[in-house]
Every structure is written in C-alpha cells, then in structure tokens.
Amino acid sequence: MNQMVKTQTLGDLLKTNRKKAGLELEDVAKATFIKLKYLQAIENDDFAVLPNASYAKAYVSNYAKLLAVDPQPLLAILRRDYRESAKGRLLPREFLKESFKKAKLFSPIRLTVSAIIIMLLSFALYTAWQWFSLNRPPRLVLFQPEDNQVTANRVVVEGQTVMDAIVLVNAQPVALQADGFFNTELYFDIEGPTTITVKATDRRGKTSVVQKSIRVEF
Structure with a gap:
C-alpha cells in the first residue's frame, strides 16, 4: 500500500534542534532579538510573513547559530524551496506549492535515501551542537549604557549572562541575580571619552567581553 510522506522542511529542522537544545521560542527570541511572531513563522515555513528575503536569511x-547549527545547509534549503518575488518577499516555488496541496508519493528507494540523508543531517547537527555547547563562550548582553552615550559622572551598567558566570565591570566583580541579571554603578571624576569593559567567565573558563564607549560630561 502506498504511503503519504512529507519531507522535513527548514522550519521542522530548526524546531527539532531547538527542542533538542531544551529551548522555548521565547528563549530564542530573547537571545536573538528576533520577534516571536517571526520565529513562529519560520518554524511554520511561512516566510511570506517576514519583512523581506534579506531579513528571512538573516533570521x-x-x-541556526544560536542552536550551534551550520546555517549554510539551511540557507541552501531556503534557496531551493523558495524564490524571491519582485517585491523582495520569499514565496514557495511551484513544486513546493503542489507538494503541500497534496501529499507526494515516494518510491521505496527515494524513501530510503531521504531517511538516510535526514539521519546523517540530524547526527551532524547534534554533533555540532554538542561541540559548540562545550566550546562557546557564555552569552553576555549589555543593556546599559548605550554605545557613544553622553553621561554625567554616574553611569548605570546593566546586563545579563549565564547564571554560573563571574562578571567583572572595569575589573571590579559584580554580583549576579538568580536569573543571571547584573546591575552596578560606576563613578567617574574625569570628563572625556572612556570605555566600559564587561567580562563574563563561566565555570569552564570561557570568557565573553563586551565594551561600550561613552563620554563623561559634568
């Protein structure tokens, strides 16, 4: 008896690897600064919702990079399955539209080849994720101050990192809250340009550094 089979899509691959990483879409939105509705559209392969093709590729x-997945094979799938319209939007190619209108019948050989490819790709993505998890530096986001901000002698430094990190702001240790947020104040007695350096080092010894240039004016 013939079977009805749907090929795994770009959105399916991202969703599968996100779940393997134990992440919710809200976590991805916070880490990448991509709107939740756009992430939902990507996982649903509804690229027409995105602003344009350039945004789609960047998102x-x-x-993929957040999930420690090589983005190039995924972008290749995007180019294969979608085309850019005259208005710059991504639309499904004709063969893809037809495959979604009615399930496509596959021969046993094609089914076997597809299964092998998916297994190899899944294994490669899982291996890459494990390697990246062990070698990537801790996530470090600095909310305040903004780059090139003009400020008085008191500056609030606020950000977030992983919960097991040690945070230094201009070489001074700062306490972390339970969710990885940190907040401290710096005071300057000299006017002019200066740099604020924030370092976060996790328990594996991996370090992330964020620097912001500000100008102090009394």
Whole structure:
C-alpha cells in the first residue's frame, strides 16, 4: 500500500534542534532579538510573513547559530524551496506549492535515501551542537549604557549572562541575580571619552567581553 510522506522542511529542522537544545521560542527570541511572531513563522515555513528575503536569511542564520547549527545547509534549503518575488518577499516555488496541496508519493528507494540523508543531517547537527555547547563562550548582553552615550559622572551598567558566570565591570566583580541579571554603578571624576569593559567567565573558563564607549560630561 502506498504511503503519504512529507519531507522535513527548514522550519521542522530548526524546531527539532531547538527542542533538542531544551529551548522555548521565547528563549530564542530573547537571545536573538528576533520577534516571536517571526520565529513562529519560520518554524511554520511561512516566510511570506517576514519583512523581506534579506531579513528571512538573516533570521534563519542567527537562529541556526544560536542552536550551534551550520546555517549554510539551511540557507541552501531556503534557496531551493523558495524564490524571491519582485517585491523582495520569499514565496514557495511551484513544486513546493503542489507538494503541500497534496501529499507526494515516494518510491521505496527515494524513501530510503531521504531517511538516510535526514539521519546523517540530524547526527551532524547534534554533533555540532554538542561541540559548540562545550566550546562557546557564555552569552553576555549589555543593556546599559548605550554605545557613544553622553553621561554625567554616574553611569548605570546593566546586563545579563549565564547564571554560573563571574562578571567583572572595569575589573571590579559584580554580583549576579538568580536569573543571571547584573546591575552596578560606576563613578567617574574625569570628563572625556572612556570605555566600559564587561567580562563574563563561566565555570569552564570561557570568557565573553563586551565594551561600550561613552563620554563623561559634568
């Protein structure tokens, strides 16, 4: 008896690897600064919702990098299955539209080849994720101050990192809250340009550094 089979899509691959990483879409939105509705559209393969093709490619690339997945094979799938319209939007190619209108019948050989490819790709993505998890530096986001901000002698430094990190702001240790947020104040007695350096080092010894240039004016 013939079977009805649907090929795994770009959105399916990202969703599968996100779940393997134990992440919710809200976590991805916070880490990548991509709107939740756009992430939902990507996982649903509804790229027409995105602003344009350039945004779609950037979002897919950033999402993949967060999951420690090589974005190039995923972008290749995007180019294969979608075309850019005259208005710059991504639309499904004709063969893809037809495959979604009615399930496509596959021969046993094609089914076997597809299964092997999916297994190999899944294994490669899982291996890459494990390697990246062990070698990537801790996530470090600095909310305040903004780059090139003009400020008085008191500056609030606020950000977030992983919960097991040690945070230094201009070489001074700062306490972390339970959710990884940190907040401290710096005071300057000299006017002019200066740099604020924030370092976060996790328990594996991996370090992330964020620097912001500000100008102090009394």
